[in-house]
Amino acid sequence: MVITILLISRFCRHVDSAFIQPRAGEVIGFLLRYLREDTKDEVLYLALETLHAVLSTEEGKLRPQMAAHLAEAVFDVWLRNAAGGSHRSGPGLADGVDPVATAIVEELFEMIVSTSSQMVIDALVDILCPRLGVTIQTNQEVNGVAVAGEAIQLVNSLIRTRKGPLEVMLIANTTIAIISCLQTTDDMDIVQVSTVEPTRQS
Numbered sequence: 001m002v003i004t005i006l007l008i009s010r011f012c013r014h015v016d017s018a019f020i021q022p023r024a025g026e027v028i029g030f031l032l033r034y035l036r037e038d039t040k041d042e043v044l045y046l047a048l049e050t051l052h053a054v055l056s057t058e059e060g061k062l063r064p065q066m067a068a069h070l071a072e073a074v075f076d077v078w079l080r081n082a083a084g085g086s087h088r089s090g091p092g093l094a095d096g097v098d099p100v101a102t103a104i105v106e107e108l109f110e111m112i113v114s115t116s117s118q119m120v121i122d123a124l125v126d127i128l129c130p131r132l133g134v135t136i137q138t139n140q141e142v143n144g145v146a147v148a149g150e151a152i153q154l155v156n157s158l159i160r161t162r163k164g165p166l167e168v169m170l171i172a173n174t175t176i177a178i179i180s181c182l183q184t185t186d187d188m189d190i191v192q193v194s195t196v197e198p199t200r201q202s
Contacts, residue, residue, distance in 0.1 A: 001034060002043055005050050012053035020057045027054050028066060032073040041098065044077070048104040052111065059115040064123040067112070071127035078105045079135070082150040102150055106157040114161040125158065125167045133173035136181050148181050 008027060011020060020027070031051045039047065051074075055062065062070075081098035109128075113121050135151040155174045159166060 002046075005031070005034065005043070005047055009046060009050040009053060012050065012057065017057035020054065021061070024054055024058050024061075025063075025066060028058075028070065032069055035073050035077050041100070044081075045100060045104065048074075048077070048101065048108065052104065052108050055108070055112060060117065062112065062116050062120050064119045067116070067120045067123040068127050070112075071124045074105055074108060075128055075131055078102060078154065079131075081105075082135075082147055082154075097147070097150060102153070106154055109154065110157040110161055113158055122167060122169075125170050128154075128158065129167075129170045129173040133177035136174065136177040152178060 008031075028051065031047055031054070034047055035044075035051070051070075078101070081101035109124065112124065132151050132155055136148045136155075138148070140147045152174075155170075155178075158170065
């Protein structure tokens with residue numbers, strides 16, 4: 001399976017996107033199934049970066065249903081690596097926040113919202129924002145790193161490339177959660193590392 005992902009990654013770099021597009025949906029589905037498994041860091045990075053590359057060939061063509069499946073699978077990856085695996089039990093769990101995985105996920109969602117239709121963005125927001133709101137309000141720490149700060153960074157990736165207006169679901173779930181988090185913590189690191197950029201409403 002790893003060899004297959006590596007081959008897909010090379011195809012995305014060296015083959016015209018028109019050749020990949022007819023099979024992009026199948027490839028995305030394959031990668032999402034793989035991401036649901038626990039994998040070694042290097043393989044996880046490769047899978048996420050390959051997903052990013054395939055999605056870049058799908059600019060404006062991603063469908064809402066696939067976007068919803070993508071949001072669920074990639075958020076689970078993000079949570080495993082942002083929360084250090086502390087919400088699970090068993091061997092081989094992460095010991096803390098993985099900045100590489102979380103950064104790739106942020107770039108992935110930022111790319112999607114900047115190139116997709118409003119229906120796709122709505123699908124992402126519907127899946128992600130309630131979960132991000134809960135994560136922010138939980139305000140957990142892993143090895144001294146505030147997971148709420150990582151969650152706010154992910155919220156930022158959903159809004160920083162857009163002029164607005166923002167979705168009601170996004171505002172309702174994340175704004176209240178962020179305010180609640182700041183009211184109940186003295187940890188200013190959350191503010192320092194995860195300032196949500198202002199988004200102009202139009």
